[in-house]
Amino acid sequence: MRRIILSCLLAIPVAAMAQSRTRPPQSRVAENVNAEATRAATTGLSTLRALAEKSPEVMGLSAREAESAVLRPPLRVVFVRLDRLKAYRASDDPRSLLADVSTLFYPVAVGADIRSSITVKRTERGWVAAEFGNDELAKKIQSVRGGATASALLVRVPALNLDFVGNESGGTLMLTSLFDVPGTKIRAGATADARAVLAALVPMANAHNGLPT
Numbered sequence: 001m002r003r004i005i006l007s008c009l010l011a012i013p014v015a016a017m018a019q020s021r022t023r024p025p026q027s028r029v030a031e032n033v034n035a036e037a038t039r040a041a042t043t044g045l046s047t048l049r050a051l052a053e054k055s056p057e058v059m060g061l062s063a064r065e066a067e068s069a070v071l072r073p074p075l076r077v078v079f080v081r082l083d084r085l086k087a088y089r090a091s092d093d094p095r096s097l098l099a100d101v102s103t104l105f106y107p108v109a110v111g112a113d114i115r116s117s118i119t120v121k122r123t124e125r126g127w128v129a130a131e132f133g134n135d136e137l138a139k140k141i142q143s144v145r146g147g148a149t150a151s152a153l154l155v156r157v158p159a160l161n162l163d164f165v166g167n168e169s170g171g172t173l174m175l176t177s178l179f180d181v182p183g184t185k186i187r188a189g190a191t192a193d194a195r196a197v198l199a200a201l202v203p204m205a206n207a208h209n210g211l212p213t
Helices: 002-022 026-054 063-067 082-086 135-145 194-207
Strands: 075-080 098-110 113-123 126-132 152-157 162-169 172-177 191-193
Touching: 026 063, 026 098, 026 113, 026 126, 075 082, 082 194, 098 135, 098 152, 113 135, 135 162, 162 194, 172 194, 191 194
Parallel strands: 075 152
Antiparallel strands: 075 098, 098 113, 113 126, 152 162, 162 172, 172 191
16 A cells, blocks of 8 residues: 555656646746747847938937847737727726737837837747837837836727726736827826726727728
8 A cells, every 4th residue: 555655646746747848837938938029129129220220210219329229128019909899898807808919019228218119029930020110109108117127018909099008906907098088087197997997998989980090
């Protein structure tokens, strides 16, 4: 009987080790994804420098400034679709509206100032730097995000041309608007429960004609 018990105890860690090799933890997968995306963004800095030399006003920084530019912690980009927003109720989980679009937004800094950005997207070829510039959006994000390096979301509502920075606080998703939203009490820089923010956007969604803006 003792030999049977011993063999069972020995089998547990062996099985666990085999499982860990075949099914990596989610945190390890996330780290790998983030590392691949960051490599793509780092490679994209060379492209940003070349673009800054040709179109500094579009990139938000000069070629000389771009030489010392560095990446800041990214925000994971999620979209809120118009049709899903129209059907939203304040009692719903706001996270159910957030569609992951396999995109990360990296602010780009020169010294202490945010001056531009690089957006990387996951494609069939892996993560690639796809968009450069967007300096005004990057600055607005920094103004509400501050110096925090914790993970954050860039919550975009494309049909309404609205953007928010999302963060978890005590298990509650909070949204900080980057813009004043006409017809609502939502103001740029104000943070509120995502349930209330999204519920306030429903009338705008219902009034939208569905055409691209």
